[in-house]
Amino acid sequence: MINIFNSLKEIDELLDKHNNYRNNCLNLIASENYINPVIGEYLKSDLVGRYGCYEGLEGEEREYTGNKYIKEIETKTQDLVKDIFKAKYCDLRPIGGHIAGVATVLALTDPDDLIMEVVLENWGHGLIEPMADTVGHFDRVFNVEAIPYKENQTIDTAKFIKKIEEKKPKLIILGSSGMLFPEAVEKIAEAANDVGAYLIHDSSHISGLIAGGVFPNPLEQGADAVFCSTHKSFPGPQGGIILSNSKEIMLKVNEVIPSLVTSHHINRLPALAAAILEMKKFGDKYGKQIIQNSKALAEELDNKGFNVLAKERGFTESHLILMDVSEFGGSYKAARMLEKSQILSSDDFGGPDREIRIGTAEITRRGMKEKDMKKIADFFERVLINQEDELSVIDDLKNYLIKFDNNLYCIEK
Template sequence: MSFNLRRYKEIKKLIQKHERMFSASLPLVASENLTSYDVRKAVSSDMIHRYAEGPIGSRIYAGCKYMDEVEKMAVELAKELFHSEFADVRPISGLIANLSVYVALTSPGDTMVSLPVLYGGHISSAGEEESGSAWTVHGLKVESFVFDTERMNIDPDESIKKLRRMAREGNRPKLVTFGASLFLFPHPVKEMESAIHEIGSTIIYDAAHVAGLIAGGRFQDPMAEGVDLMTFSTHKTLFGPQGGAIVGKERYKEAISKGIFPGLTSNHHPNLVAGKALAFAELAEFGNKYASAVIDNAKSLASRLTELGEKVLAEGMGFTESHQLVMDVSMYGGGIAAEKLLESYNIFCNRQSIPGAHEPKAIRIGTSELTRLGMTKDDMYEVADIIHSALLKREKKRILSKIKGLRARHKDLEYTFLRAPAFTYSA
C-alpha cells in the first residue's frame, strides 16, 4: 500500500471514528444540530461541484438552470417561514451574513449598537475592544446596549435613553443589532422599535441561534415586531447544513444582494442552498412541533438539574424560553474545567461567561440536537442525572453505558419526511 493510500485510509477511518464518538455521546453544544438523510444527500450531490455566482436568473456561469429553481424554492420557503418581503440564501455562514449587511449598509467609521461578547453577543457584531469582526473587517465603531444582568436581557428603557443621547450628540448609530449567542429570552424589539426608527437607525436581528424556533412560531417574530433585516445561521436550531441567510424588507434587497455578491462571497456553494431548501421544507412541516419540544426539553432539563442541586441561571424567570440553559459551574472549577470533565464522559457542551463577567464560570447547554433525535421530557430527566453524575466524577463505565443505552433508544432522526439513522458514514 502506498504512503498516500495509507494516509487516505487513515483520514476515512478518522471520519468514521468521529461519527462513532458522536453517536455514543450526549451532544449538547447549543450551536449544533443534526441534518436529515435527505439534506446530507443534497449537500453531497453534484451541486457540490458547481459554480453559480451572481443572483438567480443572471448567473455568470452556464448550467445553473436547476440550481436556480432550487434557490427560488429556498427563497420562497424562507420568506414564508420568516414573514419577510425578501430572502437571500447565499451567505455561506451566519458571520458572513452579518458582514454582508455591514458592507451593504455602512461605511468604516460608522457606529452600530449591539450586544458585546461580555453580555452574550457574538464576535461578528463586536467592536474594537473585543477584536470583533464588525471592527476588524469593516471598521465599525460598536457601542453596547444597556444590559440587565438580573433579567438576563437588554434593558429597553435605559437602552432607548442611551440611543437618544447618542443621536443628540451627533453619534447616531447606523445600525442597531439585536440577537445574541447566549440567548435565553426574546429581546425587547417591540418595546424599542419605534424609538430606534425615530432616530433613523436600521434595525437588524441576528437570529443565528433562534432561527429554527422563530420558523416554528415558538420565539418572538422579529419581522412582525418591526425589524428591517434578520440574519441567521442555517444549522443551529434551524436544522439545515452549515450556512447563513438574510431576510427582510424589500427596500433593502438590492443593497444586500450586492453586499453578498460581490461583497463577501464569490461562489455561494449551491449544494448548501439545496440542503437549506430541504431543511426549510422540513421546518415548514414539522417546525412548530420541533421548536415546542426543544423549548420544553430545555425547561425540563434545567428544572431537573436544579432539583439535583445544580445552579442553573434565571430560575426565577423559568430558566429559559429558548433551546439554551446556562449552568454556573464555579463549584467544579469553572467553565473550562467542567467542559473538559464532561467531555471525558462523552458529554459535549461549551464553556460560557456569565453576562458581565470575563471568566467563563458557566457552561451553556442546548437541547436542539437531542430533540432532533426524538428525545422528550422523560429523557431529559435521565440526561440531567447523567450530567450531574459526571460532574461529581462518578464511575465512568456506568455513565458511558447509560449514555449508550439512551442513544440506542433514539437512533433515528425525527421531524423529517424520511426517517433514517442519524449516522451513516462508513469508511
C-alpha cells in the same frame, strides 16, 4: 514526521471513528443539530462542484454558463425561505451566519458610524466587537458599543432605550448565542426608528424556533433585517441567510455580498429546501418540544443544586439554558470535564468564564422528552458534583442513548 492521510481507507476509518464517537455522545451543544440523512443526501449532487455566481437582487444574470437549472433551484429555495420566515426578500449566498451578519453591517454603515451590539461578555456572537479588537483595519472603521445587560443575560431595555436616544447609533444588532427569552424588539425598533437607526436581528440561534412559529419573528416586530444560520435550532445544512421586507436594504446588501462570497456553495440549496419542507411539516411540534425539554432540564438541574440562570422567570423560553458553574472551576473546566464523559456543551468562550450553555435541539430530534431530562441531570450530577470515573459514566451513557436511535421530526421520501 508529517501526519497525513495515505489512502481512502484511512479517511474512511477516521470518519467511522468520528461517527461512532458522536453517536455515543450526549450532544447538548446549542449551535449544532442532527441532520436527517434524507436531507444530507441532497448535499451530494452534481451541484457540489458548480458555480452559481450572480449580481443583482433577482440573480437574473449569472457569471457562469450552465446555470439553466441552478437558477431555478435557487429561486424556488428562495421562495420557500421567504414563505417560512415571512419575508419579502432573502439572500441565500452567505455561507454562514457570521458572513451574513458582516455583509449586512457593511451594507448599512459607513466608517465611524456607531454600532450597538450584544458583546461576547453577554453571549453575543462576536460579530463586530472582536473584529474591531483584533484586526487593525476594522478597528479603524468600526465604532462599537455594548448593549446594556442585566442579570440572567437579558437586555436592560429601559437603559438601552435611553442610550439609543442619547447616542443615536446608525445600527443596532439584537440577538445572541445565549438568548433565553424573547427580546423587547418592538420597543427597541420604535426607539431606533425615532433616531433614524437601522435595527437588525441576529437570529442564528433561534431561526428554527422562528420557522416553527414558537418564537417571535423579529421581522414582524419591526426589525429592518434579520440574518441567521441554518444549522442551529434550524436542522438544515450549514449556511447563512439575510432577510428583509425592505427592497432598499436588500439592494444595499446585494452590492456587498459579491465581495465577501463568490462561490456560495450551491450544493446546500436542495438540502436547505428539503429542511424547510421538513420544518413546514414538523416545525411547530418540534419547536414546542424543544422549549418543553429546555424548561424541564433546567428544572431538573436546579433540583440537583446547580445554579441555573433565570429561575424566577421559568429558566428559559428557547432551545437553551445557561448554568453558572463557577463553583466547578469555571465554564472552560466544567465543559471539558463533561466532554471527557462524552457530554457535550459549550463553555463561555468569549465572556467571563462563568456559564456553560446547554442546548436541547439535537436531543429533541433524537426523541427525548421531558421525562428524560431527569436522567440527563443525573449524568451532570455524576460528572460535576460526584466526580465519578469517566469510563463508568461513558458506559452508562452509551447504554442509555441506545434507546434514542429513532430520530423524530424527520421528513421521508
